[in-house]
Amino acid sequence: MTRTSPARIGVIGLTALAVFLPLGLIVYQSLLNAPFFMPHAPGVGAFAFIFADSDFWDAFQNSLVIAASMSLIAVPLGGILAFLMVRTDLPGRRWIEPVLLIPVFVSPMVLAFGYVVSAGPVGFYSVWAKQLVGGVPWNVYSLTGIAIIAGLTHVPHVYLYSSAALKSLGSDVEEAARMTGSSPFRVARDVSLPMVAPSLLFSGVLVFFLGFEIFGLPLVLGDPEGHLVLATYLYKLTNKLGTPSYHLMAAVAVCIVAVTFPLVILQRYLLKNAGKYVTVKGKAGRQRPLPLGNWRWIAAALLGLWLFLTVIVPISGIALRAFVSNWGEGVTLADVWTLDHFREVFAQPTLLRGILNTVLIGVIGGALAVACYTAIGLATHRKNDGWSRFVDYLVLVPRAIPGLLAGLAFLWVFLFFPPLAPLRTTIASIWIAYTVVWLAYGMRLVSSSLLQVGPELEEAARTAGAPRGRVSRDVTLPLIRYGLLASWLLVFMIFEREYSTGVYLLGPGTEVIGSLLVSLWGSGGADMVAALSLINVVLVAVGLAVALRFGVNLHD
Amino acid sequence: MNRSRRTLLAVAATAALVPLLAAAQVPAGYPANYADVIATAKKEGKVVVYSTTDTASANALIKDFQALYPGISVEYNDMNSTEVYNRFISERAANAGSADVLWSSAMDLQIKLANDGGALEYASPEISTIPAWAVWKNQAFGSTYEPIAIVYNKRLLTGDEIPQSHADLTRVLTTKLDKLKGKVTTYDIEKSGVGFMLITQDSKQNPKFWDLAKALGAAGPRFQSSAGTMMERISSGENVLGFNIFASYAALRAKKDPSIGIVLPKDYCLVMSRVMFISKTAKNPNAAKLWLDYVLSKRGQAQIAASDLGSIRADVEGEMTAAGISKTLGDRAKPIPVSTDLLGYLDQTKRLEFIKQWTAAIKGGK
Numbered sequence: 076m077t078r079t080s081p082a083r084i085g086v087i088g089l090t091a092l093a094v095f096l097p098l099g100l101i102v103y104q105s106l107l108n109a110p111f112f113m114p115h116a117p118g119v120g121a122f123a124f125i126f127a128d129s130d131f132w133d134a135f136q137n138s139l140v141i142a143a144s145m146s147l148i149a150v151p152l153g154g155i156l157a158f159l160m161v162r163t164d165l166p167g168r169r170w171i172e173p174v175l176l177i178p179v180f181v182s183p184m185v186l187a188f189g190y191v192v193s194a195g196p197v198g199f200y201s202v203w204a205k206q207l208v209g210g211v212p213w214n215v216y217s218l219t220g221i222a223i224i225a226g227l228t229h230v231p232h233v234y235l236y237s238s239a240a241l242k243s244l245g246s247d248v249e250e251a252a253r254m255t256g257s258s259p260f261r262v263a264r265d266v267s268l269p270m271v272a273p274s275l276l277f278s279g280v281l282v283f284f285l286g287f288e289i290f291g292l293p294l295v296l297g298d299p300e301g302h303l304v305l306a307t308y309l310y311k312l313t314n315k316l317g318t319p320s321y322h323l324m325a326a327v328a329v330c331i332v333a334v335t336f337p338l339v340i341l342q343r344y345l346l347k348n349a350g351k352y353v354t355v356k357g358k359a360g361r362q363r364p365l366p367l368g369n370w371r372w373i374a375a376a377l378l379g380l381w382l383f384l385t386v387i388v389p390i391s392g393i394a395l396r397a398f399v400s401n402w403g404e405g406v407t408l409a410d411v412w413t414l415d416h417f418r419e420v421f422a423q424p425t426l427l428r429g430i431l432n433t434v435l436i437g438v439i440g441g442a443l444a445v446a447c448y449t450a451i452g453l454a455t456h457r458k459n460d461g462w463s464r465f466v467d468y469l470v471l472v473p474r475a476i477p478g479l480l481a482g483l484a485f486l487w488v489f490l491f492f493p494p495l496a497p498l499r500t501t502i503a504s505i506w507i508a509y510t511v512v513w514l515a516y517g518m519r520l521v522s523s524s525l526l527q528v529g530p531e532l533e534e535a536a537r538t539a540g541a542p543r544g545r546v547s548r549d550v551t552l553p554l555i556r557y558g559l560l561a562s563w564l565l566v567f568m569i570f571e572r573e574y575s576t577g578v579y580l581l582g583p584g585t586e587v588i589g590s591l592l593v594s595l596w597g598s599g600g601a602d603m604v605a606a607l608s609l610i611n612v613v614l615v616a617v618g619l620a621v622a623l624r625f626g627v628n629l630h631d
Numbered sequence: 632m633n634r635s636r637r638t639l640l641a642v643a644a645t646a647a648l649v650p651l652l653a654a655a656q657v658p659a660g661y662p663a664n665y666a667d668v669i670a671t672a673k674k675e676g677k678v679v680v681y682s683t684t685d686t687a688s689a690n691a692l693i694k695d696f697q698a699l700y701p702g703i704s705v706e707y708n709d710m711n712s713t714e715v716y717n718r719f720i721s722e723r724a725a726n727a728g729s730a731d732v733l734w735s736s737a738m739d740l741q742i743k744l745a746n747d748g749g750a751l752e753y754a755s756p757e758i759s760t761i762p763a764w765a766v767w768k769n770q771a772f773g774s775t776y777e778p779i780a781i782v783y784n785k786r787l788l789t790g791d792e793i794p795q796s797h798a799d800l801t802r803v804l805t806t807k808l809d810k811l812k813g814k815v816t817t818y819d820i821e822k823s824g825v826g827f828m829l830i831t832q833d834s835k836q837n838p839k840f841w842d843l844a845k846a847l848g849a850a851g852p853r854f855q856s857s858a859g860t861m862m863e864r865i866s867s868g869e870n871v872l873g874f875n876i877f878a879s880y881a882a883l884r885a886k887k888d889p890s891i892g893i894v895l896p897k898d899y900c901l902v903m904s905r906v907m908f909i910s911k912t913a914k915n916p917n918a919a920k921l922w923l924d925y926v927l928s929k930r931g932q933a934q935i936a937a938s939d940l941g942s943i944r945a946d947v948e949g950e951m952t953a954a955g956i957s958k959t960l961g962d963r964a965k966p967i968p969v970s971t972d973l974l975g976y977l978d979q980t981k982r983l984e985f986i987k988q989w990t991a992a993i994k995g996g997k
Contacts, residue, residue, distance in 0.1 A: 112724035197869045298819070298860070299853045315821045315986075317739065317977040319717050401888045403867030405786050415887075423686055425709070490725040499727065582718070583708045597711055597856060598685065601863040 079462065080543065086454040087462055087469075093511045094472050096492070097484030101476070104487075105325035112491065121326035131327070134308035141222045141293070141304060142286030148226025150279045152381065153233025154271070158263040159374050160234070161241040162249060164364040166375065173623055177386050178228040179235075180568040180615045183291030184592045185608040186228060186389045190215050191295060192605070193392025197404045200388060205404075216299045225292055227385045229285060233278040240274035241267060246363055259370045277345040284338040288331065288477050290575050295596065305331050306477050306575075321483075328480040335475040339515075343471060390612060396605035416606035426603065429586035430610060432502050433571060436509065436587060437618070440502075441567040444510040445559055448517040452525050453547050457533065474515040478575035481512050486579045500584045505577050512576050517566055524558025525551070564622045571614050588614075656700075658928060661756045672703055672917035679706045679915065680922065681715045681730035683737070684905065684940065688883070692934045696925050703918050712737035712824055719744060723912060731913035732922055734774065734905055736877075737824050739973040741906035745771040746971055750908040753920060757927035761943050762953070764968040765904055773904030773969045774926050776941040776953040778895050778960075779829060780878035782862065784871045785892040796898035797837050800874060804846035811850050816861045816870040819854035821986060826856075829875045829901060831976050831985060832967055836899050841992055848996025866890045877903070882951060883939045895960065902956070902966040904943060 100111070105122070109115040125131045159165045160172065178186065193199045194215050201211045214220050252266045253259070268275065290306035297307055309327040312320050367374055396402065399411040420426045451470070455463035473481065485508040489499035498504050510517075528551055536546045552559075574589030581590040588611045595604045657665045672678075682689065686709050693705045708730075710718070715735045722729035735741050744750065750770040758766055765773030781794055792807050794800040804811060818826020834840045853870055855861045858880045864870040866888050878893055885891040907926060909919040925931045932942040932952075942952040949955050956964050967973070976982050 110720070110724075112721060195867075195869055197867050298855055299864075301819070301854060311822050313713050314824050314827075316979050317824055317827065317982055318743070319713060401866045401890055403869065403890070405868065406890070419687065425686055486721070490721050490727055496725075496727060579717075581710070581714075583706065594711065594714075596860070598683075598859055600685070600859055 082544070083454045083462070086450050087466055090451055090466065090514075091469060093507070094469055094514070096488050097481060097511070098472060098476060100484045100487050101325045101328050101480060104321055105329045107322050110319070110321045111487075115322075121320075121322040122329075124323055125326050125330070130303060130308055130311075134303040134305050135330075137218060137293075137302055138287050138289075138304045138306075140218065141225055141289060142283045144222040145226040145229050145286040145289075146279045146283045148223065149229040149233045149282045150275055152227075153230045153278065154237050154268050154275055155263060156230060156234045156378065156381070157238035157241055157271075158267050159378065161238045162246060162263075162267060162365050163259060163367045163371075163374070165367060165371060165378070171378065171382075173619055174382060174386060175234060176231050176619070177390075177615075179231045180572050180619065181390070181612055182572045182574045182589055182592065182608075183228070183289070184295065184574050184589070184596065185393055185611060186224075187292045187295035188396075188592075188596070188604055188608060189389025189392040190224060191392070192396040192402065193388050199392060199395060199402070202404055216296055216302075218300075218302050221293055221296050221302065224296070225286060225289055227381065228292075229282045230381065230385070232282055232285070233275070236274045236278040236281070237268075237271050240271040244270055246365070249365060250363065253365055259365060259367050259374075262365065273345065277342060280338060280342050280345060284335055284342065287335055287338070290477065290479060291593075294593070306479060309477065310479060324480065324483070328477060331477055332475045336472070339471045339475050340468075343467075393605055393608045393612070396601070397609040400602070416602040420603060420606045420610070423603075425583075425586055426591065426607065428584075429588050429591045429607070432505070432586055433588040433611070433614065436502060436506055437567040437570045437614070440506040440509065441563050441570050443506065444513070444517055444566050444570070445521065445563045447510055448514070448521040448562070449552075449555075449559060451518060452521040453551065456525050456547075456551065457530065470514045470518045473511050473513075476512075478512055478573070479578055482508055482576040483579040485511075485576075489580075500582060502585055502587075504580055505585050505587055508576050508580060509570055509573055512573070513566065513569055516569065517562065520562035520565055521555075521559070524555040524562065527558065528554045560625070561622075564618060564625070568615055568618045568622075571611065571618060658756075658924075661924075665756070668917050668920055669700070672700070672915070672921045675915035675918045676702065677704045677706055677915060678732060678918035678922045679708070679728075679730050680732045680734060681708050681710065681718060682734040683709065683712045683715060684734065685709050688938045688940060691938050692926065692931060695930070695934050696922060699925065699930070700921055703921065705922065712740060716740045716744065719749065719910070723749065728914065729912065730910055731915045731919035732907060732909055734907045734926075736903065736905050737828070738773075738903060738906050738967060738969060739828050739977055740824065741771055741908065742767060742969065742971060742973050743977055745908050746974065749911055751911045751913060751916060751919075753909055753923070755920070755924050755927060757924050760929075760946070761927055762966070764966055764970075765943055767969045767971075771906050771908040771969055772923065772927060773943055773966075774907045775879075775905045775935055776943040776951075776956065776966070777903050777905070778878045778941070778951065778956055778964065779875055779901040779903060780881055781872070781874045781894040781896060782865055782876045782881045783873070783892045783894070784865050784868055784890050786890055787868055787871045788892070793892065793894060794872070794874075794896075795894060796896045797833070797843060798839065798898055800896070801839065801843045801846045803872075804843075804850050808850060811872060813851040813853065814869070814871045815847065815850045816853045816855055816864055816873040817847070817875050818858075818861075819856050820989060822854075822856040825903075826875065827976065827982075827986075828967070828973070829903070830989065832901050832965075833875070834985075836901065836965055844989060844992035845996040848993035851997070852993065862891065875901075878951060879939050879941055895956070897960075897963065899963050899965050900956070900960055902964050904966065904969065905940070906969055 104111050106117055107115040108118050108120045160168055194201055196211060204211055249262050249266050252262045288306060289304060293302060293304045293307050297303060305327060309324050312323045397416055399408060400413045401411055455466045489495050489504050533546050533550050536550045574593055577587050577590030578593050581594055588607055592604055592607055656669055686707060689707060693707055696705060712735045715733055719729055719733060752769050754769050783793055792803060794803040820827040820830050837843060858876050861873045861876060862881060862884050865873050878895060881891055881893045885893060907923060909916060909923055913919045929944060929946060932944045932947045936942040936947050936949040936952050942949060945954050947954060976985060
């Protein structure tokens with residue numbers, strides 16, 4: 076065992092500081108009776124208040140219902156989708172793949188707003204449905220509506236994990252089943268999906284977890300009928316008492332973390348086991364697509380329906396809204412067509428700066444974030460000691476905190492931690508918050524690249540006398556440069572999409588599209604929301620196109 | 632260094648003109664020593680404003696101010712009213728740089744900040760030109776005059792379906808239930824501080840307020856957190872009727888959107904005013920004074936009226952200004968006074984009690 080180098084301690088120490096400072100502030104704040112920077116006294120009054128508030132329990136229950144139904148919808152659909160895309164001769168698989176991933180990279184705020192415009196009570200599609208069948212057979216504002224939409228938009232998460240698992244398995248077993256006369260559906264149900272059961276279970280837990288934290292969809296869709304979930308309840312507490320009740324918000328956040336952190340640990344455990352399962356069972360042999368026969372039309376219809384509901388309906392809604400001045404039943408779209416919203420967006424310095432900042436934070440911020448993740452990755456690479464295990468768990472912590480409150484905690488850090496104060500009104504504050512909030516995601520990307528480097532190459536360099544730093548610089552990093560490039564693109568898209576973390580950090584100089592959307596939605600600039608959303612979708616699409624152009628494997 | 636010396640020389644060269652120029656800049660009727668305020672303000676060079684008025688609406692005002700006082704730039708930051716409050720208290724607590732001027736439609740929060748010692752006492756030379764109810768202790772000033780309206784969808788409501796007053800609103804809600812069920816919108820008073828303030832004012836002004844609440848409950852109201860989302864819904868026809876919406880917002884939207892109709896209630900019409908004050912810890916207090924005086928001046932108020940925010944001065948004409956409204960509504964216009972009365976409902980117990988009563992009345996109507 077070599078002595079732990081100062082650089083390594085520095086990296087790990089900084090990471091721990093970046094994670095625990097905001098979390099510590101939240102926990103501390105939850106145990107006070109007023110904002111920590113005002114006169115206050117310690118106590119558990121905040122918890123007593125929210126536990127006595129019937130809204131909290133409603134929200135808690137709704138969160139559970141939404142999270143559970145999301146898992147129930149997303150897991151079977153995602154599994155089937157993975158089977159169809161990886162294992163069968165479904166037509167058009169190559170171009171469908173990137174489209175499948177759109178819901179992952181489009182901000183839920185944008186999707187939700189799109190649903191209001193296209194499928195709300197007088198939305199474009201609803202009006203057509205009314206003309207066809209005489210009524211609107213759905214209600215996107217109901218709890219069921221929100222849960223179904225949330226479930227459908229999380230299908231890609233399940234798809235990503237189960238398709239990766241399927242790809243690592245040989246297809247001989249399935250061929251055997253097919254030859255003995257099973258239908259493709261039966262093959263999927265009885266052979267393929269059970270083989271990837273650990274991955275399905277993992278993604279089920281992941282989706283449940285994401286459902287528990289869901290914010291953008293219920294913020295927009297839950298308002299008209301007053302459905303609250305925990306994250307929107309937290310947001311509502313900003314105003315409920317007239318003046319901001321940070322202690323109550325922090326207490327809700329602590330409650331959310333109490334549920335999500337065990338889920339994160341469970342995910343980690345499941346992911347480890349899923350890996351084991353695959354290596355024992357899998358013999359990545361030759362894979363031949365399974366002929367679907369007549370089933371291909373049913374499969375294509377299922378896929379088409381999902382794509383229509385999850386991608387086309389909301390995105391077309393937002394696109395239409397961006398080009399009309401008003402809409403609704405009895406409005407002829409040709410009369411209200413306009414480019415004014417875009418003119419207005421480009422005439423407002425704040426919004427313009429927001430667009431520029433969003434590009435900057437994705438491109439430059441994304442690159443810097445990947446650099447940080449790589450530094451952390453290298454600090455634990457090939458070192459199986461206590462420090463590495465500590466970092467393993469450390470990077471998972473921020474995932475458990477809702478982005479909204481993580482952003483608020485970072486605002487406090489920037490305000491009251493003097494060395495960082497100058498950064499507060501700059502885009503660097505947003506970058507730090509994003510980088511910490513997406514720590515777990517980024518670390519997974521980077522460490523999967525690191526794991527692909529054969530240890531013998533590094534050992535050879537070590538034997539030749541190179542110190543650790545040199546090995547990293549001259550051997551490991553050059554070998555993973557394509558992996559890092561791919562990580563950069565994926566982080567770019569996630570940073571473009573992020574919306575909740577920046578809400579409380581939003582100010583002059585720190586505008587990004589995501590938080591501007593939340594703020595404009597609150598102040599009611601629907602025109603601007605639509606135009607900015609469309610710009611956001613275009614930015615993400617450019618990222619996706621570049622990723623495909625460079626052949627980035629979107630399946631990490 | 633070099634540059635400032637050259638400027639100095641240039642100033643010296645035109646020394647004879649300087650007093651004249653400075654004197655010309657002091658607005659008519661202002662004290663003579665106002666020239667000093669202007670001179671110091673120019674040295675400060677900027678004024679930082681936190682505001683709930685969106686940049687688009689304030690743009691004309693800002694440009695005109697900068698034209699009047701070249702060399703003083705306005706760092707204008709628009710955000711929602713909670714954000715204005717939050718930023719100010721936390722930045723003050725952290726001793727970080729904050730706004731010089733706060734300008735917000737959350738009248739109660741503004742008074743709270745001023746009452747907690749956050750505002751600079753300043754006897755603006757414009758005080759005498761605005762109504763007494765809009766001035767609190769020479770610290771906080773009402774700067775606009777914005778009637779609160781009933782807004783409806785012109786395509787979908789006609790004739791006696793359009794309420795003309797609060798009493799009429801109760802009638803329409805009760806008699807046109809089949810048409811209005813699930814299509815009436817107003818503020819969610821738990822999510823919007825402004826919505827809460829307006830409804831509590833209603834409860835004071837409207838003798839049959841709780842009947843209205845019950846009738847509203849029966850209509851299956853759609854509560855929203857902002858005027859913009861309400862108007863979007865009313866325009867699309869998803870909702871057809873909304874109340875307690877700023878007429879200024881609605882008028883702005885109605886210009887571009889033929890679906891929006893506006894009624895100023897005839898029995899009483901609440902009028903709110905965006906409250907402005909200078910921070911006690913302002914880094915640029917003189918520039919802040921210029922800004923405040925300018926906004927209250929006739930010239931500034933004319934810009935405010937042109938941007939549909941509603942001038943508070945009696946000498947600025949316009950349909951939606953204090954002068955215009957007093958012609959149409961007379962004393963039925965009920966301005967919400969800028970005073971510590973607004974603080975009552977910031978008391979947690981009292982606030983929650985009202986919310987509980989309101990929720991119960993809404994439920995009781997169902």
